[in-house]
Amino acid sequence: MAAKVGVGLLGLGTVGGGVASILQSPGERHPLVNELELIRVAVRDLNRPRPVVLDESLLTTDPSAVIQDPAVDVVVEVIGGLEPARSLILQAIAAGKSVVTANKAVIARHGQEIAEAAAAAGVYVLIEAAVGGGIPIIEPLKQSLGGNRINRVSGIINGTTNYILTRMAEEGAAYDAVLKDAQDLGYAEADPAADVDGLDAADKIAILATLAFGGSVERAAVPTEGISGLQGVDVDYANQLGYGVKLLAVAERMAASGDPLPLSLRVQPTLVPKDHPLAGVNGVNNAILVEGDPIGRVMFYGPGAGAGPTASAVVADILNIAGIRQASDGPGKVDPLLAAGSWRPCALVESGDIRQRHYVRFKTKDAPGVIGNVGGCFGQRKVSIQSIVQFNASDAGAEIVVITHEVSQRQMDEALQAIQALPEVLGLAAHLGCLQGDK
Template sequence: MEGVKPLRVAVLGCGSVGSQVVRLLEEQAGDLAARVGAPVELAGVAVRRLDAQREVHVPEDLLTTDAAGLVARDDVDLVVEVIGGIEPARSLILAALENGASVVTANKALLAEDGPTLFEAAEKAGRDLYYEAAVAGAIPILRPLRESLAGDKVTRVLGIVNGTTNFILDRMDTSGAGFAEALEEAQELGYAEADPTADVEGFDAAAKAAILASLAFHSRVTASDVHREGISEVTAADVQSAREMDSVVKLLAICELESTDDGQGAVSVRVHPAMIPRSHPLASVREAYNAVFVESEAAGQLMFYGPGAGGAPTASAVLGDLVTVARNRLAGTRGVGESAYADRAVLPMGETVTRYHVAIDVDDRAGVLATVAGAFAEQDVSIQVVRQEGRGADAQLVVVSHAATDAQLSATVERLRGMEIVREVTSVMRVEGGEE
């Protein structure tokens, strides 16, 4: 590499991911140079506080609190953004691109909210914007969707993309714990934040679902387009009901290409807890792991599995992007940009086709089953499974529907709640898999 001009990297943020990026850049400098074709050097690391404790040692002369000044430097070729959030990350990425740097980011929230602005800036600047680390940590899923399956038609992406919620639901399934107890364990082990709202209410998964749907279906999808429900209302009884059906409850990100009369198709994107059969590959995803299941017309069914978070796994994805972007820089080219040519509409949740599992406390008297079945028939929803549990005051019906629109199923539940024979609709949960 003697005489080859090095590529200089600015890292924005030095938390759990940023510190691991810095470590890998230093420890693997020789290998990275061989893979890229030029040395890759740190130009600077932007931090909030110079005196903060960090997981790795960063030379003081590389640290700065002036992130805007760092990305504006003429000697910076590549910028890694791992600050997170919307601002100042958006302004810094736009400034870096305008100044001629290529960008690697792990910022799912920003991409899901305002990705088109970033992609347009990268296109205008003739630079790369890569973001593999924004979804599912170390799991390579965005590049396969963007490149490996570019010649195929993806029809469905089904994923467990949040490790915190998967850990909680896994504990509820294996130990019989309630939500609060499982959440407390997740916090003690460091899988959940002190304020777990972004995870347990599905905000994190919704941002990732928007990114996955945008790539899979070549259409712009934002986080606001995603129907979102979290897991805080999932009960031990729900998990037990799933077990009795030989199923398990998972928080799923579901992106589907729905057929339309004009042949163009429309996009359905949702995040919610659902029961899936234990025979489904995603049912075996345990602890805080992530997995994404992809269906396409030619390739068929593919699954990508691995650690979906954590400093080192996420930094691995960042470095993978960095090598690609650096190679493009040396070759004077740029990689694949945004692909939104299909411009498909996003369906409202009410038009999405799904199935329901409904548990109903009912009066134990003749004709109850027929009356409940009538409520489903009124909305043109057929019943796949029905069973009665208990007698007298403990009588309960459990109904699993065939596929229907969410609006039909929701109307059915509201009708049930208004019936004299129904004491309470105790649980409503969607069901995925197990029916074509």
């Protein structure tokens, strides 16, 4: 019988506790789970209450003691944040240990460095839990979909913002009130900026783009807008026009080929037609839509966060490594699977070259010809309009909502500048992305 695979755990919070619980109760799971043994666990405070009861002899406050333990084969990093997580991952690799991490912030910013270190050391770094919680998306992009030319990856990849937007749409609730409820329910942190400002989603789409298109992208260059400035009136208008509003993360190729391959990435509140596959993804659920050739469209859907889903993905990665060890009867020299290797250079296009449809809302005077003047400004900049609607006309003014066809961001910005200079236009009240419907 093959020796058990020793697991060292860095962190015993929500996710770490979930991983430990699975490892301690292997019954009715895959038989290989019984071959995993929890060896050491690094915690910040030995006296703090734990989500799972463990033998005190397993606990230490020294992460290096976990990494250097000769009985540990796989190091699981679930402490989060950039440091010391990055340094500990690199330390584990240098010690010849394979690594499983749920840390999207580290992988989005330092994935290439980690991949190169893993390749040099001949160990695995697996990251299924870093994107989409329990949704299996990382391995499919690396393996099952490897025969496809991926054209676009888009999705709802932050459960907190999706919960907030779902409540705003279904109940007409105000953003601030729903955010407080999300915090009370544990869906949002006390400081929700990473979620509501789109930073978490930007980390994840940077990782997915690297996997889908074969080259790393600069995380800091991803255009990112969250939902904190979104107004309920735009959610209501979108509904009247046949759309829902979602915080979407999008990565797509801008040409069939190129050196480097030009990519467009963005995170922003976006109108989603009600006949679109992502429109029905509500609550804290996530979904990732992959579009490629020859497969067409495939969607991965499920719970995007929480102890159970994320721990499930972590243990899946550990089992992947354990299965390889069992098949090879030893650790051996392996090909790291972080991103199937960066096999070509990719570069983000300038923000002005990003092409998409737009939703804009203007506050205007209720004056004759205002709609024609707004439409004229768009037409002069070759921005094609799908629809233009006036809402809430009164003595106090009116609101004009425009949905455009696909256009470059540069053309759109020029048109908006001209429209805001019109004397009858009081200001641009909202500007969101918009997806094309399926019909």
